[in-house]
Amino acid sequence: MNLSAKSSGLGKLMRAGLWLIGACIIIGLAVTLAYFYSAQSNISGKRTIKSLGDSVAITFDESDIPHIKAKSQADAYFALGYLHASERSWQMEMNRRIASGRLSEILGNDTVKIDRFVRTLGIKRAAERQFDRYPVSAKRLLQAYADGVNAGNAQLGWALPVEYFLTGSKPGHWSPTDSVAWMLMMAYDLGGNWHKELQRLELSQYLSTKQVWEVIQPYEHDEPVSNLDFSKLYRELKVYHPSPGPAEGKAKNLPATELSQLDQMGARDGIGSNNWALSGKLSTSGKPLLANDPHLGLSAPAVWYFAHLEAPGLNVIGGTLPGIPAVVLGRTDKFAWSFTNTGPDVQDLYIEQIDLKNPGMYRGPDGPLPFKVHQEIIDIKGSPSLTFLVKETRHGPVISDSYAKAKRTIDTDRFALAFRWTALDIENQSVAGLLDMNRAADLDQFKQALRKNYAPMQNVVMADIEGNIAYQAAGMAPKRILHHGLYGVAPAPGWERQYDWNGYVPFEQLPASNNPEQDWIATANQKIIAANDPNPLTGDWDLPTRYNRIVDLIKSKNIHSADDMKTMQGDTLSLGAxxxxxxxxxxxxxxxxxxxxxxxxxxxxxxxxxxxxxxxxxxxxxxxxxxxxxxxxxxxxxxxxxxxxxxxxxxxxxxxxxxxxxxxxxxxxxxxxxxxxxxxxxxxxxxxxxxxxxxxxxxxxxxAHIAISEHRPFSKVPLLGELFNIRTPFAGDSFSINVGRLELMQSENPYETLQAPSLRTIYDLADLEKSLFVYQTGQSGWVQSKLYRNMNSLWANNEYLPLQMKPEKSSRQLELTNK
The missing domain is CATH 1.10.1400.10 (Aminohydrolase, alpha-helical knob region)
Structure with missing residues (x-):
């Protein structure tokens, strides 16, 4: 009797357990179905937004490029912000947190070092100071964009991108200064000379200056830009840590792109791009051809989001960067432009001597100076907050308190390393420059707008429907005199005036060219020197392998077509091999x-x-x-x-x-x-x-050579990485035009690539509606969308999509209205 009762009780318990499991499965399925039904990953129809000025019509073409038609420029940028948030909300949230040093609030201890370093650089603080000086017209457009971002995030409702649920977070408030701060982070990514300075300092512990130059050598057969024996200088100053050694290891569960290797952003060889323009004399159409493929870290979703903005005084289509209200690379109906990284030396490290009797002071040219000090607090998910002090000298922020490789190299009881960088200057108004570029009616106005580009300096190659091709290096770079002092190749004693910057190179003295006699222009991060100035902008140019190959291919034919431009962008012969x-x-x-x-x-x-x-x-x-x-x-x-x-x-x-x-x-x-x-x-x-x-x-x-577009931050997380990352076999190497830089000792698979052409564009100025583009993911940042990875195979196989202002077909429509 007791056995029977026990059996009956056990059976009831099992049935109840099975019922509970079944109920949980049903509830889980119901929640999942409700999520997919509610998730606004493919928005269309009509949306009412009270903060909008006037109605905006948005038509998505077959490549899912939105064509934004607005009655004012402010409404056009509002709509762009709205779409960025709708399609790339999580990406923007990560961008905002990276630039403001607030990753650890949602990701915990793994990102504390990153947050501390960004806070030390003072990215967000610099952005706020710079924004205060922006023209009122630019401020209004930045505010309109920010309002659009916040409205876009608000319309997502509870069914946010899944990353928010996995991290237990929600979209934060986007401000205009977040856009300026993200522009600074892009400049940081493209301007990493200071890493080579630090490496030369480290190598000088063990090598002579001659041996250091053999490891980090000047451009090809050039003589070093500095004749100073810096290795001897450092030994005499006794700057080194008593027991130097390897830095602490990286967090293994973070992706390489912009997170666990923030210390390598800008330090990577091959960060740059290709662009070239052929005059009508060299093209089948009789009008210029222009090609561009910028090389950035591969991320999922991509760094780019393509859009077309049309409003009074504005008609532009091309690649935008979620977080920044502008078409960064693209065309109008009259001209097209392209960027590559000039790579000037705009960052210097200074060795500051600490006053041993008063550590709050450091040695200046005329006597002791006080460190500027402020407190930072980093909130950390699952741990107590971190409070620390950031010090600043007359040259800039002190990084040796927050950057492990600097801290392990110098004797931090006696010295500090300060960081000087053009992009942190209060005069920097690069985002305002982008806004002016988008409004330019012709190439002359466009070139005027380039004067506002501060950082990063870019090689801008342009072409217009009138048949002109032009080149302009645009950005700020310190004046340097060849073979004078250190020329920025290695850290300088901060107390000696001879190493201070003495103004910037005037825009008129920067390299430029208009309709050259050779009928072509090409840049690929090779050495650039202005005809009227023998002093190079840096001593650390890239190997000219991609440039030399481009020139070879241009010269291999008398006449080129748009198809020839495709072939060139897909070329994989390595002149580095x-x-x-x-x-x-x-x-x-x-x-x-x-x-x-x-x-x-x-x-x-x-x-x-x-x-x-x-x-x-x-x-x-x-x-x-x-x-x-x-x-x-x-x-x-x-x-x-x-x-x-x-x-x-x-x-x-x-x-x-x-x-x-x-x-x-x-x-x-x-x-x-x-x-x-x-x-x-x-x-x-x-x-x-x-x-x-x-x-x-x-x-x-x-x-072996697999191109991996890494998700932030789930790239290295088991199962999640497989879901979010995008992988494909890829051609090329670190030195081919179709670049695919090898990871070598930075990865378990040394021959995978995390940096390759982040997009490709081709413009035929005989008919700009025949323009082409492709990049390696898709327009959507929602992992469940078919548009999350739909361009990947096209990109890997060097195929293209149309980039048209007037597409024949559309896939959906969206109307934003305030009524």
Missing amino acids: TPLLELFKTSQSPHPLSAQAMEIGRSFDGDMKKNSAGALIFNAWADQLTRNLFSRLSYLFTETYGSRNYRAPLINQIKNPNSPWCDDPKTQQVESCQDSSNNALGKALEYLNKEYGDDPKSWVWGK
Whole structure:
């Protein structure tokens, strides 16, 4: 009887449990269905917004580009803000938090170092000071955009993008200064000379100045822009930490793009772009052709959102950056423009000597000066708040209290490192410059608007329907005198006036060109010098591999078509590989797969095609050879190999078959570069055999060279990363026109790429309605939308979509009204 009662009670309990599980499943399904029904990831119809000035009609074309037609420019930018929030709310929330140093409020301890560094730089504080000086007309447009963002977030209701639920957060208030702050973060991403300064300081602990130049060398065959023996200077000053060593490791569950490697933003070789213009004399249409592909970190969603804005005095289409109220790259109905990063040295580090008797003072040119100090508080999810002091010298914020690599290098009891950067200047009005660019009626007005571009400095290549092509470097850069002082190549003693900046290069003296005799203009982050000024804008230009290849292709034909522009943008011949091919093809290894592999390798010509086995074998060998030569630098190599590619010093050293860098210091015998190359081949074959099997013909480049658009912040989180990230096999390498920079030691897969063409555009000035574009994700930031990743395969295969102001078909309509 008792057994029966127990059995009956157990059965009831099991039935109740099953009923509860079933009920939970039903409720979960109901909530999920309600979420997908309520989520406004594809808005259409009519929306009433009280803060809107007048009604705005928005038509989405087949590529999901919104065509915004408004009765005032303020309403047009309001609508753009509304769409940015509707389509990219989470992305904008991350942008806002990154720029204001408030990630840790929702992400916890993993992002405290990032927040502290951004707060130390004072990005949001600088943005607020700069915004106060903006023209009233620009302030009104920035406010209209911010109002649109906040209205867009409000209309999302409870069914927010899923990232908000996963982090337990909600959209924050967007202000005009958030737009200015995000512009500063874009400038930071594109202006990282200070990282090389710090690396030269670190290397000088162990190397002579001559050896430092061999590792971080000047542009190609140029002499260094500074003749100063900075290694000797630092030793005499005794600036170094008593026990230097590796910095603390990165958080492993954060993505590389703009989060866990904020310290590498701007420090990465290859950050830049390609653009070129051909005059009508070189085109099939008789009018100019213009092409552009900016190289930025790949993110999901992409950094770009395409839109068309039309209002009185405004008619522009192209790529916008969610968070900034402007078309940054694009065209009007009369002209088109393109950007690449000029890469001037606009950042300097200063070694400030602390007064040991009074640590609140530091050494100035005429005696002790007080540090400016203010307090910052970072709220941290799941932990107590962090309160810290930010110090500032006459040069700028002190970063050695918040940046681990600086803190571990210098003796922080006696010295501090201060950071000088043009973008933090109160005079910076770059967003106002973008607004003026969008309103320009012709190229002359556009060039006038470029005068307001402060940071980042850009190589602007333009073309118009009248047949003009033009180039202008636009931005602020400090005046420097060749071979005078340090020329910004390494940290300078802050108490000596000779190292202070002495004004900026006037706009009229910046490099420029109009309708050149050669009938073409091209930039790809190569060395740029104004004809009337022999002083280069930096001593740290990129290798000119992409530029040289562009020039070769332009000169290879007398007449070019828009299809030729596509072919050029997809070109994968690496001029960073070709100087190494002779050594590669003469390499030998006792590895059992060596004969098969080198039969493939000896026919490799440097073209990094996706289906090329030679490309993978070569890159694995070049990787191991680079490690052989420079791993003796210990943590100073392993921490940077990937953000820096070391290809230039590698090419330079193997020119000498008996370079001391080729000798292995761990062995008694003296190795030649051929010996090191043979050893590298063996290591490469071991790696490839282990990772890709025992058939070298199957070792194709596309299996290893995967382009990954990383989500913030779930890229590295198991399962979530698979859901949010976008992956595809990709061609090219760090030096090809169709660039795909290798991660090397910065990733478990050294040959994946997180930085590639962030978009491609082609303009035929004979008919601007035939303009083309593509980028690597899609217009939507909602992961459940088909428009989240719909462009990815087109982008990977170098295919394009139309960029038209007057599309024939539309996919949906949206009306914003205040009634």
